[in-house]
Amino acid sequence: IGARAQAKDGKVLADMVWMRDISSAAKLLIDLSGEGDLPEARDLHLRGLLDALPFxxxxxDNDLRVVFTNQAALSQRVAGPDDEQAETARDEHRPVTRIQELQNAGETRSFDVTECPLAGDDGDEDDDTEKETGGLIGYAFPHGSGENPAPPAAAEPAKLPPHAAMSEAVLKGLGTGIAIFDHTAKLVFANEAYRDMWRxxxxxxxxxxxxxxxxxxLRAERRLPEGPDFRAYKMEQLAMFDDTEGAAQSDPFGDLMHLPDGRTLRAVxxxxxxxxxxxxxxxxTDQLDLESSNNAQDAIYxxxxxxxxxxxxVFGSDGRLKFWxxxxxxxWDLGEDVLGPQTHVGDFVEATRPLAATGGDWDAxxxxxxxxxxxxxxxxxxxxxxxxxTLEFVNAPLxxxxxxxxxxxTAAASALSPSPDPAPPGEDGDDIAGNT
Incomplete structure (x- = not known):
């Protein structure tokens, strides 16, 4: 498969060619563990780009088998969560977005999950009964983040090669700004979010x-992080392009960018x-503001x-001591040698044995x-x-x-409790006093 990227004036920006062996693709079944080969997703250009995305x-494939997952999907384990949703998207030839409760980093969170069919190569364009998808692309965003775009009506446009169709369905209109530069640092792709983010x-x-x-x-428009030496900053940014040959095994890298307009961007x-x-x-920006607010609130608590x-x-879900x-x-007369972040609830109870054991079967x-x-x-x-x-004990689940x-x-609490007020005049106390 080949494709040429051109500017509006016809100037050639880049030529891309993909070659792959798909003889065993029909037998491929990849699960979320990421084990096995990926002959259906060998294009390193696109795979590298998709792995760099944080969502x-x-x-x-058209049989709903997951044949590729990016690194974010593997680490968060949310790839292909609902085959029934994917089947609806495939059979009705339209994107389907649903809110799903998924386990993520040990917590149950709500995600906006989209399954979007890709145009296939078979069938008459004017005959919906013969239309067949070329597989599906799926993606997920935390619910309410405002980042999950309504999928483009991509089932109807002219048919594209699978990689171009994937790029069109995933990258166009995302809240994440994406820009791709070739080895000479020439821009070969930029999505709308990238243009809007940097104006x-x-x-x-x-x-x-x-x-x-x-x-x-961007420097002339005061849209870059401000610093005393722009030349040094520019050379540092350009150094990212050095030694990128054979970078298939390289890990993504990045940092936070604090801009003059008050925004904070995460760059990868x-x-x-x-x-x-x-x-x-x-x-x-909003995420960091929320974290700062939560940290301040946590400090108050x-x-x-x-x-x-x-x-x-406070003991965590893993049974380890988080706060005391x-x-x-x-x-409980316990020192730092016992109390610590790794102290398990069982270790704590054992350490209280001199005070808690009052006879009988201690293990029970x-x-x-x-x-x-x-x-x-x-x-x-x-x-x-x-x-x-005597102690009163309360356990409250978090x-x-x-x-x-x-x-x-209980003894200390009783000692601190105020004594009852003396009876006011006219009550039984005064009557008793008056009759003596």
């Missing part, structure tokens, strides 16, 4: 710009196997918990305590300690799978 993308004119880019020209233009560069770079940009008289501890306040350490009591501490429902109990103190444990010394 999950997968490709199905670049499409006609100006189409004149055959290179990376240094774009940097100079992926070396292309034949030289050049694919650059991706995401606006993460921690400061509040540390000054409580109650002994407080000074009252917790004092109550220990199992009972651990069960009460890790139960996924609010649990209240009373603990009689070996030193004679949304992330962890548990919050609180201990209150």
């Amino acid at each position: 999950p993308i997968w490709l199905r 670049l004119d499409a006609d100006w880019l189409a004149e055959g710009r290179d990376f240094p020209e774009i940097l100079e233009h 560069a992926y070396p292309m196997p034949t030289g050049g770079l694919a650059l991706g940009y995401d606006d993460v 921690r400061a509040s918990l540390e000054h409580l008289a109650e002994a407080i501890a 306040n000074p009252a917790f350490a004092r109550l 009591k220990k199992a009972h305590i651990i069960s009460a501490m890790t139960r996924r429902e609010v649990t209240r109990d009373t603990i009689e300690r070996a030193d004679g103190r 949304p992330d799978g962890g548990v919050l444990i609180a201990y209150t010394d």
